[in-house]
Amino acid sequence: MNIDLRPARSTDAGALGHILYRFQEETEWMPKLYTAAEMIRFCGAMIDYGWVTVADGNGRIHGFIARDGEEICALYMAQQTNRKGVGRRLLGHAKARRSRLWLRTLQVNEGAQRFYRRQGFVESERGDGAENDENMPDIIFVWEKKEAAT
Numbered sequence: 001m002n003i004d005l006r007p008a009r010s011t012d013a014g015a016l017g018h019i020l021y022r023f024q025e026e027t028e029w030m031p032k033l034y035t036a037a038e039m040i041r042f043c044g045a046m047i048d049y050g051w052v053t054v055a056d057g058n059g060r061i062h063g064f065i066a067r068d069g070e071e072i073c074a075l076y077m078a079q080q081t082n083r084k085g086v087g088r089r090l091l092g093h094a095k096a097r098r099s100r101l102w103l104r105t106l107q108v109n110e111g112a113q114r115f116y117r118r119q120g121f122v123e124s125e126r127g128d129g130a131e132n133d134e135n136m137p138d139i140i141f142v143w144e145k146k147e148a149a150t
Contacts (some may be wrong), residue, residue: 003062003086005093008052015061016043016052019076031134046073053093055086065090072103072125072137090121099145107137118143 008016019039024030024039034042036104046052051066051073063086072094077087085118105112107126121141129136 003055003057003089005053005089006056007050008054010044010047012038012061013040013044014048016047016054016064017041019061019064020074022025022079023076029137033133053090054135055090062086063090065094067094067101070092070098070102072099072101075103076089087115088119095143095145100143102140102142104132104134104138104140106134107139108133113139
């Protein structure tokens, strides 16, 4: 699969919103909190802030990462792109720009936890859900760049 990573454009908000909305609707444990239009508006705001990098292949968005400084706010793939290395590439792109990253994932999302651990993230703390929109227990993961041996 030929994928290019690029900064998101305002015209990408619909595709990103669709990816987020599909995840919400098709994930059994995920509360159904937002409409498709709200997801698109949310993605548009992240794009306006300059946070979003997309994985673009043949003019189609296959996934995206949103990063505000050290915080990874979102990392989502289109359904047909899951398990094809695109998430790892997007995360690697973020790692190349920072020496430290952190993110929050829900405790129930065991797949995400396995993925982040494989990418070198370690659990930092657990929360009761008061800090996320879903109001579900979560985990903060942190990654720090290893210093080269001298």
